[in-house]
Amino acid sequence: MTNEEIKEYITTLAPAATYDETGEWLNILVTAEELQPLMLALRNGKMQMNYLFCLTCVDFKTHLTMVYHLSATTHRQSIVIKANLNREQPVIETVCDIWRTAEFLEREVFEMFGVHFANHPDLRKLILEDDFKGYPLRKDFEDPINMIKL
Amino acid sequence: MYNQTEIIKDTSELGADGELVINMGPQHPATHGVLHLVVTLNGETIKKIEPHLGYIHRSIEKMCESLTYRQFIYVTSRMDYLSSHINNLGCALLVEKGMQIEVPDRAKYVRVILSELTRIASHELWLGAMAMDLGAFTPFFYAFREREMITDIMEDTCGARLTMNYIVPGGLMYDLHPDFQKKVKAFITQFKSKVTEYEDLVTNNVIFQSRTKGVGILSAEDAISYGCTGPVARASGVSCDIRKIYPYEVYDKVQFDEVLETAGDSFARYMVRVKEMNQSIRIIEQLIDNIPEGDFVGKTKNVLKLPKGEFYTRVETARGEFGVYVVSEGGTTPHRIKFRSPGFSNLSVLNHISVGSKIGDLMASMGTLDLVIPDIDR
Numbered sequence: 001m002t003n004e005e006i007k008e009y010i011t012t013l014a015p016a017a018t019y020d021e022t023g024e025w026l027n028i029l030v031t032a033e034e035l036q037p038l039m040l041a042l043r044n045g046k047m048q049m050n051y052l053f054c055l056t057c058v059d060f061k062t063h064l065t066m067v068y069h070l071s072a073t074t075h076r077q078s079i080v081i082k083a084n085l086n087r088e089q090p091v092i093e094t095v096c097d098i099w100r101t102a103e104f105l106e107r108e109v110f111e112m113f114g115v116h117f118a119n120h121p122d123l124r125k126l127i128l129e130d131d132f133k134g135y136p137l138r139k140d141f142e143d144p145i146n147m148i149k150l
Numbered sequence: 151m152y153n154q155t156e157i158i159k160d161t162s163e164l165g166a167d168g169e170l171v172i173n174m175g176p177q178h179p180a181t182h183g184v185l186h187l188v189v190t191l192n193g194e195t196i197k198k199i200e201p202h203l204g205y206i207h208r209s210i211e212k213m214c215e216s217l218t219y220r221q222f223i224y225v226t227s228r229m230d231y232l233s234s235h236i237n238n239l240g241c242a243l244l245v246e247k248g249m250q251i252e253v254p255d256r257a258k259y260v261r262v263i264l265s266e267l268t269r270i271a272s273h274e275l276w277l278g279a280m281a282m283d284l285g286a287f288t289p290f291f292y293a294f295r296e297r298e299m300i301t302d303i304m305e306d307t308c309g310a311r312l313t314m315n316y317i318v319p320g321g322l323m324y325d326l327h328p329d330f331q332k333k334v335k336a337f338i339t340q341f342k343s344k345v346t347e348y349e350d351l352v353t354n355n356v357i358f359q360s361r362t363k364g365v366g367i368l369s370a371e372d373a374i375s376y377g378c379t380g381p382v383a384r385a386s387g388v389s390c391d392i393r394k395i396y397p398y399e400v401y402d403k404v405q406f407d408e409v410l411e412t413a414g415d416s417f418a419r420y421m422v423r424v425k426e427m428n429q430s431i432r433i434i435e436q437l438i439d440n441i442p443e444g445d446f447v448g449k450t451k452n453v454l455k456l457p458k459g460e461f462y463t464r465v466e467t468a469r470g471e472f473g474v475y476v477v478s479e480g481g482t483t484p485h486r487i488k489f490r491s492p493g494f495s496n497l498s499v500l501n502h503i504s505v506g507s508k509i510g511d512l513m514a515s516m517g518t519l520d521l522v523i524p525d526i527d528r
Contacts, residue, residue: 023460051374051377054490058477058486069475076395080460100372100498100502101495101498103498104494104495126203128204136209137209137212
């Protein structure tokens with residue numbers, strides 16, 4: 001599928017999506033509400049995006065951005081789905097019922113960025129200890145004892 | 151006085167319906183690192199495995215946010231320490247892609263040879279350690295005999311036997327050691343004459359086969375859904391070799407086969423790795439006599455600045471797909487960097503493939519996943 005065809009297809013699923021083609025792959029920015037139905041359609045619909053190879057979050061100081069890199073083992077085309085979240089109460093629907101690899105990746109994002117994944121079966125800290133305070137990968141995280149500022 | 155024929159059962163530690171929770175690790179000989187598994191058992195049958203991570207978490211991603219594009223490469227050798235050259239290559243490729251740096255042919259050839267040597271060394275260590283987990287001690291010495299030759303080559307080339315750093319953005323750190331080709335050829339001869347010993351000792355061993363065949367079966371759909379890559383996914387019949395799908399450096403010029411098995415059990419994962427070593431030898435043989443003369447490093451600026459935007463590269467390490475995702479704001483340091491480590495996704499499948507099997511089989515399932523803990527914790 002060309003980028004134009006993908007855009008047309010995604011506009012029917014998520015009308016509010018905006019597109020960015022400057023990078024290597026097509027970037028699609030959607031709202032947090034329409035993300036989960038869109039992901040389900042991408043996985044089971046005609047695009048068959050069965051391989052979620054990277055799930056992460058980026059802190060842009062004004063907002064957080066969830067980044068999902070999707071690909072398919074059949075046609076090997078990759079696309080990037082993004083959703084902006086506010087920093088005070090970041091909530092987004094989980095995708096771990098669509099791709100099971102998301103279960104651990106979302107737990108990591110939860111502890112590192114404080115993003116809450118609704119309907120996640122087991123949302124606990126994965127790498128940090130249970131009583132750890134703060135979200136270390138956010139830009140405003142301060143740790144005067146262990147962090148060395150360069 | 152107790153009755154000598156009566157067996158005293160202590161049921162105080164058992165939970166509801168006879169469940170028993172045991173902790174494997176963080177200091178367990180079979181976890182090869184500090185991995186902590188909380189295993190829920192019913193008798194000897196595994197009901198649930200819950201990995202507890204973070205014992206070796208160094209927050210490499212946060213650290214990289216304050217390191218420049220020349221510095222952050224050195225940290226990645228400490229992630230998957232058995233594939234350090236390949237990790238470095240992934241990061242160097244990212245910087246080269248972002249800044250459009252031309253890499254000389256000589257560097258490209260040497261990078262591929264080193265990547266394949268690293269892959270063989272990693273699989274050799276895995277073979278020895280995995281057989282040791284299953285109770286066979288001898289293969290460890292056999293595997294380390296050949297691995298020692300590779301570590302010697304690495305020591306000559308870049309001065310280190312572990313956590314090697316030799317690949318930099320633009321090419322190589324310095325030129326090859328004069329003995330490099332001679333030593334690599336000696337290694338190939340030695341490896342080819344000895345590889346049959348592994349077959350005799352491990353592959354054709356009845357005990358080994360009965361302990362791995364049909365253990366920890368992973369279907370192709372589940373392998374994709376869990377994001378498994380590398381030998382773990384290829385043993386389930388999923389074609390996922392980055393060297394074939396998205397060729398980088400000179401992988402499109404060399405002849406080699408992607409090793410695929412369809413059984414998806416521990417024995418298939420073992421076979422994929424053993425066959426992969428032979429394919430790596432095949433790649434090295436095609437390149438070692440044809441290393442072009444010339445520069446070993448391209449022209450780069452002193453201060454590297456990636457343009458504003460997002461970049462992603464992926465390489466095939468010994469464990470699978472290693473991805474580097476960088477968000478750049480145009481400065482000398484990345485705004486956000488994410489390492490997609492193959493071990494992290496491969497570990498997430500452990501609960502799925504082990505539930506319902508006996509605890510003794512856990513060693514085989516976990517051993518063939520080839521987990522390297524610093525790669526998972528980062």
